[in-house]
Amino acid sequence: xxxxxxxxxxxxxxxxxxxxxxxxxxxxxxxxxxxxxxxxxxxxxxxxxxxxxxxxxxxxxxxxxxxxxxxxxxxxxxxxxxxxxxxxxxxxxxxxxxxxxxxxxxxxxxxxxxxxxxxxxxxxxxxxxxxxxxxxxxxxxxxxxxxxxxxxxxxxxxxxxxxxxxxxxxxxxxxxxxxxxxxxxxxxxxxxxxxxxxxxxxxxxxxxxxxxxxxxxxxxxxxxxxxxxxxxxxxxxxxxxxxxxxxxxxxxxxxxxxxxxxxxxxxxxxxxxxxxxxxxxxxxxxxxxxxxxxxxxxxxxxxxxxxxxxxxxxxxxxxxxxxxxxxxxxxxxxxxxxxxxxxxxxxxxxxxxxxxxxxxxxxxxxxxxxxxxxxxxxxxxxxxxxxxxxxxxxxxxx
Numbered sequence: 430x431x432x433x434x435x436x437x438x439x440x441x442x443x444x445x446x447x448x449x450x451x452x453x454x455x456x457x458x459x460x461x462x463x464x465x466x467x468x469x470x471x472x473x474x475x476x477x478x479x480x481x482x483x484x485x486x487x488x489x490x491x492x493x494x495x496x497x498x499x500x501x502x503x504x505x506x507x508x509x510x511x512x513x514x515x516x517x518x519x520x521x522x523x524x525x526x527x528x529x530x531x532x533x534x535x536x537x538x539x540x541x542x543x544x545x546x547x548x549x550x551x552x553x554x555x556x557x558x559x560x561x562x563x564x565x566x567x568x569x570x571x572x573x574x575x576x577x578x579x580x581x582x583x584x585x586x587x588x589x590x591x592x593x594x595x596x597x598x599x600x601x602x603x604x605x606x607x608x609x610x611x612x613x614x615x616x617x618x619x620x621x622x623x624x625x626x627x628x629x630x631x632x633x634x635x636x637x638x639x640x641x642x643x644x645x646x647x648x649x650x651x652x653x654x655x656x657x658x659x660x661x662x663x664x665x666x667x668x669x670x671x672x673x674x675x676x677x678x679x680x681x682x683x684x685x686x687x688x689x690x691x692x693x694x695x696x697x698x699x700x701x702x703x704x705x706x707x708x709x710x711x712x713x714x715x716x717x718x719x720x721x722x723x724x725x726x727x728x729x730x731x732x733x734x735x736x737x738x739x740x741x742x743x744x745x746x747x748x749x750x751x752x753x754x755x756x757x758x759x760x761x762x763x764x765x766x767x768x769x770x771x772x773x774x775x776x777x778x779x780x781x782x783x784x785x786x787x788x789x790x791x792x793x794x795x796x797x798x799x800x801x802x803x804x805x806x807x808x809x810x811x812x813x814x815x816x817x818x819x820x821x822x823x824x825x826x827x
Contacts, residue, residue: 440516447513454513461510468503475499487542494535501528596656599648606648610641673709676743676750677702683719694727695737702743708750709821714797721786722754722814730758730812745820749800752816761806769804794818 447453475495479488505528508521550558617634620626680700684691691698708715723739731737738757743750761769770791794802800818 437516437518440518442512442514442516443509444513458510458513461506465503465505465507465510468499468506471495472499472503486545490535490538490542493531493538497531498528498535501531596652599651603645603648603652606641606644610638610645613637613641670713671709671711673707674712675704676706676708676715677704679712679715680719680741680743683716687720687723690727691723694731696727696731696739697737698723698739698741700741700743702741703745706743706745706750707820710798714793718790718793718816721790725786726756726758726812730756730760732759734759748819749817750820754814754816755811756813757811760808760810761804761812762808766804766806770802790814798822 444454447457472495475491479485479491479495482488485491501524505521505524508517508524511517512521613634617626617630620630677700680702684698684700687698690696719741726739727737734757736757740753740755742753742755744753745751769787771788791802794800794816798816798818799822800816802817803815804812805815806812
């Protein structure tokens with residue numbers, strides 16, 4: 430490139446070609462300037478677009494095809510307006526060369542990236558896929574709700590079986606005592622008819638009758654208490670029953686219903702809760718939470734350990750109830766602790782576990798009680814669940 434390339438003395442301005450006719454001259458100038466400004470505006474828009482869209486594929490292609498070409502074209506039109514008065518044809522040639530190189534490069538590269546852009550789904554295709562995904566999601570949600578309801582019924586079924594087992598014992602004792610009393614009474618009646626009743630025999634009968642009636646009374650009362658406790662729990666689980674209730678008294682009813690399961694698995698459970706702590710809400714929610722936590726400890730935590738202790742401590746702050754549930758089981762692996770509240774996550778899939786127990790607990794705590802639940806666990810040191818929720822959910826946003 431020689432120095433004469435930029436020499437203007439040997440050329441005349443382009444206006445001479447127009448014979449300096451004003452209408453032609455200014456029409457050309459204004460058109461070139463407006464075109465240049467439009468190209469510069471497009472260049473700025475492309476740069477901003479590429480900068481904002483970090484997920485844009487092949488951003489360098491958009492810079493090449495957009496910024497360089499539009500910038501070069503805009504500069505070319507601006508120079509065309511200038512050469513009307515200043516014959517800078519060398520600069521004009523350089524600008525045109527740059528525009529040509531950028532255009533040629535883009536024209537070649539576009540054939541390499543074209544297959545990629547053609548493979549991108551169209552809005553219609555995306556909408557169709559979204560509809561298909563939404564349909565699959567709806568079906569999955571329905572299946573999940575069905576499984577959750579099945580899990581709730583299974584939990585209630587466990588309570589029913591436990592109460593039935595508990596009632597069988599006092600009823601069996603009562604039936605045996607009644608049979609013995611009837612037999613003794615029949616013998617006494619026979620002797621009375623034959624006028625063969627001695628004072629000693631009558632005294633023995635009175636003693637046996639007292640023992641039998643006492644056994645019957647105690648065991649029938651125990652059966653009635655079990656039925657009443659279970660009736661309260663079952664009604665609260667099957668229907669929304671918002672009311673103010675005493676937490677300790679209600680949990681005692683729940684634990685009574687679970688007593689047979691705890692005995693069978695040789696588990697000990699202790700509850701620490703002040704008598705005056707009350708809670709507004711659906712008691713069935715607390716039933717489901719306690720039941721699922723206990724069953725989770727029995728099924729998972731105590732599977733490979735002989736030390737089977739559960740400790741529930743309930744305290745209160747000014748606005749919140751704190752429930753600390755702790756078992757002495759085998760604990761939860763660190764990599765599993767972030768997943769335990771996810772639906773269908775379980776380490777016992779092969780043994781029939783659905784993986785919904787703790788997911789239900791999480792939903793009940795966060796949605797029904799408007800609270801939080803956290804898990805702290807170390808292997809061989811048991812699992813701890815910390816629940817925090819307000820005493821009254823009537824003033825919390827849903």
